[in-house]
Amino acid sequence: MEFFKIRLYQQRTWIGILIVFLFVPYDAECSHGGSNLNGLHLRIASLDVRPYMSIEKNQSTYRADGIVYQIIVWLSIRYNFTFSLVLPPDGTFGALVNHTWNGMIGMAINNQVEIIAAPVVPSLDRAKVLDFTTTFSEEPMICLIPAPEPDNSLSAIAKPYDYQVGLYMIVLQDILTNFFSHNSDDFDPNIFTGVLISYLTIPKMQPIVETTEELAASTRLHVVAIKNSIFESTLLQSTSGPLQSLGNQLRQHPGNSLPGDYYNLNKLLETALLGKFGIILSKSQAESLINMSWKKENRCRLSIMREKIQSTRFCFALPKKSPYSKLISEGYACLSTNQIRPYMHIEHDLKGNILKLDGFVYQMVLWLSVRFNFTFTVVEPKDGAVGALVNNTWNGMIHMAIIREVDLVAAPVVPSSDRIRVVDFSISYLDEQAACLIPAPTFDRNKWTAVFRPFNYTVWLMIIFSLLSISIITWTTTNAYAKWCLDRSHIPATLRFQLPFSQNFLFAFGTLCSQSKWIPSSSYSTRIATSSWCLMSAVLVYAFSSCIIAYLTIPKSYLLVNSIEELANSEILQVATLKNSIFETTLLQSNFGPLKNLGDSLRKNPENRLTGQYYNQAKLLDKVFGRLALITGKLQLDMLMELDYRKSRRCDLTLLPQQFMPILKTCLALPKGSTYTHLINLG
Known part of the structure; x- marks a missing residue:
């Protein structure tokens, strides 16, 4: 048994904890109360199972990371306990072998550890000897196969x-x-x-296999699973269907039950790249292997079988009747109830009181309160604005900070020359990119002109010129040959080759349309010209046919505007932005170029300077949908596009491809000379 202690207060760990706050939602009801373990030391079993848990050894020290580890750290802070990670000697989760449990499950049964912190999947056998927490992740069990x-x-x-x-x-x-x-x-x-x-x-x-039935019947791929894992147990315990056939394969080829050290993804990748195995594992592990393969060889050699084998849910496990089961479940259940939203999300009850808080800015404040042991109250600005200088007076949250009505502005505040004079800023916690939301590309629905689309106008002009040229050449050479025959008294030949220009033109045009039946037959010069024209016509016909089929079957889409210059000159779209935001200020203060034109547009159309109520994304989406080009932070616009897709199941919005503003540093703001600025930066 390998036993070691993790030092909590290292820079990487604190960054990791912040990641947990950024990606795990928080319920306000869970922020108060809870149990205090008074510094109790817990032994926690875990494995290097990436991407869930990463444990690296560097000489005599260990470094742990991963979402499971961050959950443990969060729980240790929340409930005031310390912990040591214990690695199982056989490097496995645990399975029932000869009526005895091995791996981490055996350690929990024998009370060698208090918690198993790993992506443990509950099963009937495991539930008899362990207690399980609530689910912290749900993923399908899939098969990693060679690429199509x-x-x-x-x-x-x-x-x-x-x-x-x-x-x-x-x-x-x-x-x-x-x-x-x-x-x-x-x-x-x-x-x-x-x-x-x-x-x-x-x-x-062509995929090698697409379903579990095809995998079971395949003569090329052999199934592989890590020994004593839930994936191996699922196959070995199946009593019917293709899963039973895959379990029989594992029994016939015991070498395909890989030992625990194959939880190391680098080693598992070597097996996957052999191209002979279908590896049963979780989707996150498969995606990590595909990314590693791409980075290693810069080509796609692995893929995921189309059919999912079954759904799995991951939990922590504890010994039967453990006193910590309910505590652990409640601890990270509070962190996994709602979807993360950008910045800050506030829900109110019918009376207007704050009911629920969410968003990664709120999680940062919450983290700071735990880190530095303070309490806080959220105060909303009356005008619903971040703050701008209007008629030499600041409004919004900036004004509240100036008059010290608040001690901290916890919002995505971008420093500017005006703001720096009146408030202090923390170090940047996010680099925000300004973006412009516009209606999605429109399809070219005019099929009547499709016949001209395979070639541009210069090619068509060259084709017309060539058509006339070859008609003139064949008409000239045939008439010259007819005159030559007349001079030598070859009357039949003269009548045969003395043809009008229209006949030569119809030959050239018919060849181009693959409909010509008559071919000029005279001198060698005429034959060379007509042969060259036939060859060129064949190339043009086949190229034209292929392009027109592609044009009619694959829709062509066009953006309404492609750049900020086109937006400034557009007669279809008007620019809009949130009032008193850094984006509005930037446009209104611009003195030249397209940004000045956009600022002038805002002055002419003050209704496009959206008030604070439009920080509500549903209202904002209804306001700008299809009519306005909205300029604000990219994270907000990404959320609007996602909200629109969920609402209509169509992609009706997109982003302007041009980046037209520099990257903006997003910070927290404090009153000038605040005693907390240094503390917030340290946090």
Whole structure:
């Protein structure tokens, strides 16, 4: 048994704890009360199971990280206990072997540890000997397989049509040839050619297996699972269907039950890259392996089987009737109830009182209160604004800080030259990018002009010029040859080759349309010219056919505006932003360029300077949807697009591709000369 103690108060650990606060929601009801373990020391079993828990050894010291570890640290601060991590000697979660539990489960049963902090999946056998906390993560059990392979291009000639269509065309062509031989033109090959070109140029990827049934029947892939894991147990205990077949494979090939050291993803990646195994594991582990493979070889060699095997939920485990079970469940249940929202989210009851707080800015304040042992009250500004200088008077939260109505402005406040004069700022906690939300790209729905779209106008002009040129060349050479025959008294030849210009033009145009039946037959110079034209026509016809099929089947979309300059000159969209925000101030204070034009637009249309009530995202979405170009922070706009997609199940909004403002440093603000500034920065 390997036993070691983690030092809590290191810079990396504090950053990790902050990550937990940023990604795990918090319920205000859980912030008060709770139990105090009075510095009790707990032994916690864990494994290096990435990405959930990472344990690295550096000489004589260990370093732990991962979401599971951050949860442990959070719980230790919340309930005032210390802990040591204990590694199982066999490096496994634990399984029932010969009526004896091994791994971390065996350690918990024998009271060698108080908690198993790992992604433990409850099962019927485990529930008999352990207590489980509430779920901290739910993930599907999947199979990691080699990436799809390109289909065989040698058989591509037969791929544009399936066998029924091929047989139909052969029979129909035979009937037309036998009974209508006077009109037995071949089928137009352009459709076939277009599909064939598409097939040969766009790789068709064929997955090795797509379902559990195909995996069980595969002769190429052998199933692999880590020994004594829930994934191996699921297969070995299955009594029917494809999972039973996969369990039988593991029994027949015991070497495919990998030992515990394969929880090391680098080692597991080597096995995955052999291309012979289907590895059963969680989705997060599979995605980590795919990312590692890409970084290692800069190409995609692994993929996830399309069908999910089954759903799994991860918990912490404790010995049966442990006094800490309820405590641990309540501890991180408070951290996992609601979805994280940007910055700060405040919900009110019917009377307008604050009912619930959320957002990563709130989690930061909460963390600071735990770190420095203070309490706090949230005060909302009456005008609902961050704060701006209007008529030489500050409003919003900045004004509240100036008159010391509050001790801290906990919001995404961006320092500016005006603000720096009246308030102090903490160090930056987020680099925010300004962005512009605009309606989604519109599709080009005009199909009538599709016939001209494969080539641009210069190519069409060159085709028309070439068409006229070849008509003039063949008309000139045939008439010259006819005159030469007349001079030598070859009257039949003269009548044959003395043709009008229209006949030569129809030959050139018919060749271009794959419909020509007549070919000028005279001198070698004419034949060379017509042969060159036929070759060029074939290239143009096949290129045109392929492009027009692609144009008609793949929608072309166009942004309403592509840059801030186009937005400033747009007659369709008007700019909007939140009133008294740093974005409005930037536009209004700009003295040149497109930003000045956007500021002038805001002055002409003051209704587009949205008041504080539009910090409510639902109201903001209804206000700007499809009519206005909204300039604010990118995180807010990402949330608006997500909200719109959930509402309509369509992508109706997008971001302007151009970055038009410098990266903004987001800080907390305090009254000038505040005694807490240094403390907040340390936190």
